[in-house]
Amino acid sequence: MGKGVGTLYGVSVGTGDPELITIKGQRLLQEVWVIAFPLGVNQKQGLAEKIIAPWITPNQKKLPLYFPYVQDEQQLKQAWKEAAEIVWEYLNRGIDVAFACEGDVSFYSTFTYLAQTLKQDHPQVIIQRIPGVCSPMSAASVLGIPLTLGSQNLAILPALYNVTELDQALSWADVIVLLKVSSVYPQVWKKLESLNLLDHAFIVERATQPEEKIYRNLRHHPNLGLSYFSVMIIPLQDRKL
């Protein structure tokens, strides 16, 4: 406040456990008056809002922003534009805004689209990103495994639209992480079965949240009704360390 244009802070809040936020992120959430976050599905409380609940007070201005879960680019762009204008109303009056982002702010996050749209429509905007704990790191920690070791190559596939996309990663990676695995789980399971990779594969659902679930040896779990917040880790055992 008190300057020309406010700053938009993209604050990574971690994957569920509120204590996974950085000290800097927590300080900003407590110093900044306007706290933005993505509205949850069906207007419900979203995950980021839930995570930051212990760190904010009722005196702060909560700014839920609508980002639809659709593929249609026009619809998405429209939503980013509307969200950017809502945020800009504050920034333009010299009021800082902290956007709470689940996981890490630069790791497949909606924040990037919001920031890009703001920069495009209002080039004078000032944006700062505060890094944090992302889902593959949280999943490895709750599994009690290293995500990678030595000279291992890590492949992160953000969304698998066709299981054959796995083949390319299999040709070079030593560890594969699949995000957004819930919608394609049966196909992925069959593919991993055909490659004899199920025994050492893991799924972590809602890592670091009270509802967290861990599935080891996926051979025993051909049918899982997984939450959207699920990540699969496939260590390819015989590769180099």
Ligand SMILES: C[S@@+](CC[C@H](N)C(=O)[O-])C[C@H]1O[C@@H](n2cnc3c(N)ncnc32)[C@H](O)[C@@H]1O
């Ligand atoms: C759009 S990406 C967002 C990633 C997020 N920014 C991060 O840093 O992890 C959404 C995907 O991340 C993964 N994810 C996010 N949070 C998770 C959690 N707490 N447990 C398991 N997977 C999670 C899921 O695969 C989900 O489909």
